[in-house]
Amino acid sequence: MGRHSCCYKQKLRKGLWSPEEDEKLLTHITKYGHGCWSSVPKQAGLQRCGKSCRLRWINYLRPDLKRGTFSQEEENLIIELHAVLGNRWSQIAAQLPGRTDNEIKNLWNSCLKKKLRQRGIDPVTHKPLSEVENGEEDKTRSQELSNELNLLNSESFKSDEGSYEQSASSIAPKAYDMEGSSSSKISSKNDTNLIANCSNKDLFLDSYTTSCQPSDLMGNYPFQITDTLPTNSNSCHWFTPTTTTRPFDVNSEFSSNVMSILPPTTTSFLPSTSFCYKPSLGVPPEDSSISAASFAMNGPNYWEAGAPDNSNESNTNDGSKELTSGKYSVLSSWGLTDEAKWSEYLHNPMLMLAAPESLCNQIKPATHLVPDSNTLGAMLLPDSKEQPQQSQTSRIFSKDIQKLTAAFGHI
């Protein structure tokens, strides 16, 4: 613990980067890539620590960065993502191509928080300030949690739309601890909680939309439950966009563009009913260059517009080979960053949202057919030596499973 070793080194420059330093770093990374960051400064002839170089590259020099002010759509997206993910800036940034976590964090702290407060919304909980101030939150949350657990234990949960409307606001465990300042760090290490918070979402939307009821949300979140495996206690309910509605209305300052979903990685081993998102047939967006953001906005309607592209997939019978690549080769074609890794997908509901059908089709068996951690672990077990990333991801995944199993016990 303590300071990073490089920070002890003397003679290292600190503070703002000069154009010369930028040039050196840019040239070096363009030529050779960054490789080991700790060796970059030496190789590039910089009096900086590796961390500093990395930060400079990620936040400023990276060629795919989008500079300039945030659009209204981006701000909306950030607000809603924050409602779901909390202060997980890196995950939020992953949904905004060209934006960095630092940039988003700064925007949030300097601007968006204020905006929310002005609108009577607590930026931490995304609930009305009045409610938070009244100190009813704890009671409410306790009650909601209790309801959630009851529902999770209940076998009576039906997969029809009506029951969703009835249950959606209470089915999802809290997405994260929205109250603690260190919540993000805690929650980021327990993806169990990474679940769209319907209750908060409802409140959030209520604050920005006109008389938005859960049933209305079904319109805003154009889903319907189309599939379920009722015989399985871990049945996974697929939301399918019911219309070609753009979930993100650019004309609405605070429209709903983040769907209430559970992350597939988590849903698979939630002890009871889980929700996953399944893309459905729809109208493809006009622009064929799909970015993660546009997937978040248009994606669900797009994915099934064409046949699944299996060209990049390995044919397997067990559906496990799709995890063969550390960097999913399709990602770049979506406009996602090259750095997107499978592990990020597995832990990132929004990336999963943006996944094309070819990917979803592969994930689907994982969520449908894996009732317990053992099966899931077996499915994800690395099956060959030439797939180190898969192996790594699987190990990580398996760890999560173990944690979740331990956390949930055998509900």
Place this chain on the structure above:
DNA sequence: AACGAGAGCAACCGCCGGTCA
């Protein structure tokens, strides 16, 4: 013109988990 407050932003700090020798 000088000053202070606030906003915006870049960078640093401290911590954590993963990897590897």
Place this chain on the structure above:
DNA sequence: CTGACCGGCGGTTGCTCTCGT
């Protein structure tokens, strides 16, 4: 098994700029 090293993340700091007085 252990400790050093590393990359990554979120929180925080501090600098610069803008604007109002």
